[in-house]
Amino acid sequence: MTHQEIDQLVKTWIVDSAIRPANPRVQAIVLRLVSDLCKAMEDLDIQPSEFWTGLDYLTNAGKANELGLLTPGLGLERFMDIRADEAEARAGITGGTPRTIEGPLYVAGAPESKGFARLDDGTESEQGEVLFMQGTVFDAQGKPLPGAKVEVWHANLLGNYSFFDQTQSPFNLRRTIITDAAGRYQFQTIMPKGYGCPPGGSTAKLLDLLGRHGQRPAHIHFFVSAEGQRKLTTQINIDGDEYLWDDFAFASREGLVPAIVRVSDPAALDAKGLAKPFASIDFDFHLHQDVAAAPSAEVERPRAAA
């Protein structure tokens, strides 16, 4: 069939068959997606066995809760960021701390504290390098934002996230820090390690067929929000990681790889109450004022909560 014939045929299925008013947005999206799928089936001569294999794949990926991992793996979450950047640029919003993908592993309800939090529960203190990260949350004019909310989460040394990994204590490596009167935040944690897609899982299987790896560089996730400001969803990457610019989720961006300072001065260790050297990262967040001209920076999606 020609693409035009497919468009006409799919319209009879999705639009002309309606017997009551449709949701126009849903109708337009489904019409487009089904038409595009039929065109792909025609152009690529997709056989029924291949179609059912694909459907079974998606069914299993859904059952295994891996669709949220497949989405960044195929670049789609990065694509939504690119579109968000473009929409902001059209509304005159440029610069500031770059956004990058949320990923599927945020959990709402983390303990909240003012100014400082320790993220780790101490179980990996022996094996891990202690990390202090600190900075200021600014508005677009460079004014510090007291009372801003810095939500932070990252993986443990095995590359696993608490809540999804039930062997970890509740909210391990997850906290919400409210900036102090000077707009500053600081946390102590352990330096995260990179991780890969679950071996043998749906995402890994497809990446394997595509000849790709499923590894991420070590990183720390953030939501940063403040009254009247656009919510920032971002991550920092740990400099020196072998996958720093080869992330299967395409989340690495210029401006999100802060320098790491290694501190071994005895006086500095004493001040922190530490017996071994630690790492320190300074990183400021620069937010934008919310404007009506740009789409909401608050992305609605189902998220875990504990």
Ligand SMILES: [Fe+2]
């Ligand atoms: Fe992550």
